[in-house]
Amino acid sequence: MMKKLTALFAAAIMILGLSSCDSKQRLAEQLQGTWTMQPDQITDTEGQTIGIMRLVEFVKEPSQAGGEIVISSMVSVNTQLPDNDNPEAPVSVTASGKATISGTWAAVDDDEIAIYLRPETFSVEVDPSATVLTPAGEMSENGPDLAKLQPSAAQYVRQQITESLRGDFFKFTKIDDIKIQGNIMTCEVNHRDITLRTTKD
Numbered sequence: 001m002m003k004k005l006t007a008l009f010a011a012a013i014m015i016l017g018l019s020s021c022d023s024k025q026r027l028a029e030q031l032q033g034t035w036t037m038q039p040d041q042i043t044d045t046e047g048q049t050i051g052i053m054r055l056v057e058f059v060k061e062p063s064q065a066g067g068e069i070v071i072s073s074m075v076s077v078n079t080q081l082p083d084n085d086n087p088e089a090p091v092s093v094t095a096s097g098k099a100t101i102s103g104t105w106a107a108v109d110d111d112e113i114a115i116y117l118r119p120e121t122f123s124v125e126v127d128p129s130a131t132v133l134t135p136a137g138e139m140s141e142n143g144p145d146l147a148k149l150q151p152s153a154a155q156y157v158r159q160q161i162t163e164s165l166r167g168d169f170f171k172f173t174k175i176d177d178i179k180i181q182g183n184i185m186t187c188e189v190n191h192r193d194i195t196l197r198t199t200k201d
């Protein structure tokens with residue numbers, strides 16, 4: 001009798017294990033592709049606003065419930081240059097950039113994944129030629145040459161994006177409560193409800 005019970009328990013555990021593996025694989029297959037989050041604003045003060053649009057790309061490894069992940073943030077920045085040569089007429093800066101980081105991900109349940117980001121892959125790009133500088137007031141003849149300020153302005157914006165987004169990226173240690181219907185995914189990241197969309201068929 002004990003042998004029969006032991007065999008039944010072993011069979012039940014095996015079935016549960018297979019079911020769990022199947023559910024993880026299903027989730028991984030559903031996630032594969034590129035997902036876009038709703039626009040967000042991570043900084044909004046009197047002197048600076050930073051808006052972002054995040055894209056999350058899941059690449060599933062064959063026969064595994066996980067793989068590589070790339071998180072990209074398209075960033076728009078409106079700020080003012082500090083310590084310029086004409087403080088009575090500060091220079092406003094409008095610029096855009098892109099921040100990316102990569103790592104790995106793995107399904108740990110039928111509605112949850114763990115994410116392991118590699119800090120050394122974090123990068124920020126800002127195009128100096130696309131950085132727009134505008135004096136907030138009238139500038140004297142001895143005021144700064146705005147064209148010459150573009151490279152330093154782009155570097156300043158890059159610094160601001162780096163400081164703001166490095167911590168933001170590392171909130172993505174896990175995504176849970178995942179529900180996918182068609183091309184829409186709802187989930188929770190760092191105790192915050194998030195909606196993502198994909199264009200995959």
